[in-house]
Amino acid sequence: MLGVVLKLVEQATAKPVYTLLLNVDYVPVVNRISLPEWVAFAIHLSISVALGLCLSWWMNRKSVEPSRMTRYATCVGLAVGLCLYPTSALSDRTPILTDGSAFLYWMAAHTLYGATLGTLLTRTARRQ
Numbered sequence: 075m076l077g078v079v080l081k082l083v084e085q086a087t088a089k090p091v092y093t094l095l096l097n098v099d100y101v102p103v104v105n106r107i108s109l110p111e112w113v114a115f116a117i118h119l120s121i122s123v124a125l126g127l128c129l130s131w132w133m134n135r136k137s138v139e140p141s142r143m144t145r146y147a148t149c150v151g152l153a154v155g156l157c158l159y160p161t162s163a164l165s166d167r168t169p170i171l172t173d174g175s176a177f178l179y180w181m182a183a184h185t186l187y188g189a190t191l192g193t194l195l196t197r198t199a200r201r202q
Contacts, residue, residue, distance in 0.1 A: 151188020
C-alpha cells in the first residue's frame, strides 16, 4: 500500500518519494549494486513485514487493547517516516531535505501505512 501510494504521488508530482522509499544509496556494499525495481521493492516489503511482526509481538506482549492498536501503529508509521526522511540528504536521486511538499507526501503515506497496519492488527487481534 505504501509503495503504491508513493509511486502514484511520484508519477503525479515528479517528487521522488517512491525513489526515496526504495533508496539504498546510503547502505555500504548494496549501494554499488544496481537493483531492479522489483528487488528493491521486495527488500522494502520484507522490512515492512518484519516491522509489522515486531509491532504485533510488542502489542501482544504489552496486552494493548485492540481499540488502541491503530493509534499505536499510526504513531509507529509516523515515527518511521520521520526517522527515514533524512536519508534523502544522502542521495542525489531523492528529494532535497528541505522539500516541504515531498516531506508532507512522505509523512502522509507513512501515516496511511501505520493506520492500515493498525487496522489489520486490530482485526487479527479480535479474531483470536
